[in-house]
Amino acid sequence: MLSRLKREIYNILTIVELEARRLRHDYADIAVRSAQPIVWLLVFGTIMSQRAVIPTGDVSYLTFVAPGVLAQAVLFVAIFFGIMLVWDRDSGNLAKLLVAPASRISLVLGKCFSASVRAIAQAVVVLTIIIILSFGILDIQLFSNPIYILLTIPVVILISAVAAGISILFATIFRTRERVMGFGQLLTLPLFFTSSALYPITWMPWYLQWFAKINPLTYGVDLLRGLMVTGDLSGAPLDFAVLVGYLIVLVLACSALFRRMME
Amino acid sequence: MKAIEIRDIVKVYNKSVKAVDGVSFDVDEGIVFGLLGPNGAGKTTIIKMIVTLLSMTQGHVSVLGHARPKEDYFIRNCIGYVPQDVSSDAALTGYENLLISAKLYGHRGRAAKEMCEAILHQLGLWEARDRIVKTYSGGMIRKLEIGQAMVHDPKVLILDEPTIGLDPVARKQVWASIRELKDRTKMTVIITTHYMEEADQLCDMIAIMSIGKIAVIGTPTELKASAGTGSIVLEIKGTPPEFPGARFENGVLTIPSDDCARELPSCVAKVASSGCEILSARIKEVTLEDAFVKHVGTRIDEMDQWSSVRKTRKLARRMA
Ligand SMILES: Nc1ncnc2c1ncn2[C@@H]1O[C@H](COP(=O)(O)OP(=O)(O)O)[C@@H](O)[C@H]1O
Ligand SMILES: [Mg+2]
Numbered sequence: 301m302l303s304r305l306k307r308e309i310y311n312i313l314t315i316v317e318l319e320a321r322r323l324r325h326d327y328a329d330i331a332v333r334s335a336q337p338i339v340w341l342l343v344f345g346t347i348m349s350q351r352a353v354i355p356t357g358d359v360s361y362l363t364f365v366a367p368g369v370l371a372q373a374v375l376f377v378a379i380f381f382g383i384m385l386v387w388d389r390d391s392g393n394l395a396k397l398l399v400a401p402a403s404r405i406s407l408v409l410g411k412c413f414s415a416s417v418r419a420i421a422q423a424v425v426v427l428t429i430i431i432i433l434s435f436g437i438l439d440i441q442l443f444s445n446p447i448y449i450l451l452t453i454p455v456v457i458l459i460s461a462v463a464a465g466i467s468i469l470f471a472t473i474f475r476t477r478e479r480v481m482g483f484g485q486l487l488t489l490p491l492f493f494t495s496s497a498l499y500p501i502t503w504m505p506w507y508l509q510w511f512a513k514i515n516p517l518t519y520g521v522d523l524l525r526g527l528m529v530t531g532d533l534s535g536a537p538l539d540f541a542v543l544v545g546y547l548i549v550l551v552l553a554c555s556a557l558f559r560r561m562m563e
Numbered sequence: 564m565k566a567i568e569i570r571d572i573v574k575v576y577n578k579s580v581k582a583v584d585g586v587s588f589d590v591d592e593g594i595v596f597g598l599l600g601p602n603g604a605g606k607t608t609i610i611k612m613i614v615t616l617l618s619m620t621q622g623h624v625s626v627l628g629h630a631r632p633k634e635d636y637f638i639r640n641c642i643g644y645v646p647q648d649v650s651s652d653a654a655l656t657g658y659e660n661l662l663i664s665a666k667l668y669g670h671r672g673r674a675a676k677e678m679c680e681a682i683l684h685q686l687g688l689w690e691a692r693d694r695i696v697k698t699y700s701g702g703m704i705r706k707l708e709i710g711q712a713m714v715h716d717p718k719v720l721i722l723d724e725p726t727i728g729l730d731p732v733a734r735k736q737v738w739a740s741i742r743e744l745k746d747r748t749k750m751t752v753i754i755t756t757h758y759m760e761e762a763d764q765l766c767d768m769i770a771i772m773s774i775g776k777i778a779v780i781g782t783p784t785e786l787k788a789s790a791g792t793g794s795i796v797l798e799i800k801g802t803p804p805e806f807p808g809a810r811f812e813n814g815v816l817t818i819p820s821d822d823c824a825r826e827l828p829s830c831v832a833k834v835a836s837s838g839c840e841i842l843s844a845r846i847k848e849v850t851l852e853d854a855f856v857k858h859v860g861t862r863i864d865e866m867d868q869w870s871s872v873r874k875t876r877k878l879a880r881r882m883a
Contacts, residue, residue: 392648400667
């Protein structure tokens with residue numbers, strides 16, 4: 301029993317290693333994808349901060365939105381992971397994993413954390429740029445505890461795993477590349493705009509506030525903002541619990557539906 | 564114990580396409596078993612049901628005594644599978660592909676590394692180990708995939724169309740790799756193919772399939788014998804002597820024979836001594852092609868065309 305568990309953990313790590321090795325042969329991908337959040341920060345962030353339309357309390361708007369931009373980078377990497385999975389299935393790569401002696405749960409978890417590998421690479425780039433910008437270039441004041449900044453990495457892992465889980469769930473339900481792509485796009489905007497990434501939740505109309513409360517990204521952004529900006533981690537246990545809860549439910553659902561994808 | 568036991572399996576896709584329609588067969592341990600049939604016959608579907616990728620709509624499959632789907636985990640531990648489509652990761656090197664496979668089957672650290680290196684040497688891929696698989700030729704990829712399927716010394720190796728799309732030279736190399744592996748490890752090998760020559764060359768036992776059903780199962784020799792005997796064909800000037808069952812038309816004498824090569828000299832001598840002049844002599848063996856025609860009723864390449872036409876039409880309809 302214990303040895304089976306050890307073996308499954310090893311399987312998850314192997315699937316993650318596969319992704320890390322893929323990424324190593326493809327640096328360009330990270331560079332290209334990092335541009336988007338930074339452009340977002342520079343353009344959207346600066347415009348909004350000059351108009352001062354969004355009430356962000358004691359902190360500048362750019363400071364407020366920095367964790368949101370990091371969350372966006374992570375979300376966009378992971379939310380399309382289901383397409384890669386459909387691609388892997390069509391190309392025959394997935395068959396290899398499916399006939400290996402690994403449980404469906406470790407397979408799905410391995411794929412979720414594979415998205416995390418890409419998300420971490422992305423986050424490191426984006427975070428570095430934000431930190432550089434915060435030294436007198438833009439009006440960004442980060443919480444000045446390097447340990448807190450380092451702790452954003454596990455949060456990035458968790459957010460991307462949940463987003464990938466959602467994406468994989470769609471992949472198991474919709475099965476074709478085009479449809480999964482369409483749903484990824486359809487889902488990204490509401491996930492992003494109804495989280496607290498760009499403005500405080502209280503700023504939204506009541507029905508969007510309600511959506512924000514079930515949006516896992518809200519909890520991820522809250523954690524990131526606590527670590528990067530305010531240093532206030534009083535909401536962290538709840539945020540953490542919600543994200544882990546989402547991950548567990550998604551992984552179980554995906555493993556149950558995984559067979560569908562191969563039919 | 565049988566390597567594979569299959570009883571009355573049926574597979575219906577999307578509640579509408581009946582891809583496999585009541586197939587049963589056994590595969591003895593230690594042989595090379597071939598599923599021979601045109602594109603669309605249902606070979607891949609049967610293979611996917613054996614390797615635990617697809618569920619059966621009806622029927623039973625067991626591998627080395629382990630029944631599907633209850634013992635899928637055991638089955639996965641004892642089979643190696645090379646899918647019809649390219650399954651190596653094109654973005655990784657050959658070595659990395661092997662390493663990931665080795666780790667998925669529980670090898671770790673130094674042992675995993677050494678095993679991968681040994682396999683690379685065996686398959687003649689050592690020089691190319693650090694190249695991205697994207698740059699490999701079709702034959703190299705197939706060999707790498709076979710290597711990946713062998714990391715756990717499987718008792719049963721399953722290859723779906725191992726030489727599809729390969730040039731004749733690469734095809735012969737892949738055949739050689741399969742034979743070498745089989746002789747060294749004594750494992751059971753199952754292949755699917757739509758190449759007559761491949762089935763004839765590699766297989767100890769062949770099941771001929773058409774449209775979801777198995778038409779006949781036998782050794783290559785049995786199948787060929789079932790399609791009749793070979794014949795000695797002599798082109799002659801003059802009137803030949805009598806041979807039992809022989810035909811003579813337009814100066815061509817066709818003599819049926821169970822053992823053409825052995826009987827050719829005596830036939831030639833008999834005709835020559837009767838005073839006829841022999842212009843040419845050749846042997847026409849029965850081929851698997853003849854067996855296919857006898858049991859299925861059409862030539863395999865005609866069926867191929869028919870099914871690919873159907874497939875393209877279906878695709879066109881879906882896109883419209
Ligand atoms: N996923 C699928 N969904 C629907 N039909 C399928 C699917 N896979 C195969 N088929 C159909 O099932 C039949 C058998 O296919 P297949 O097993 O791939 O044959 P073969 O491997 O002998 O070429 C074909 O008519 C094919 O179009
Ligand atoms: Mg096939």
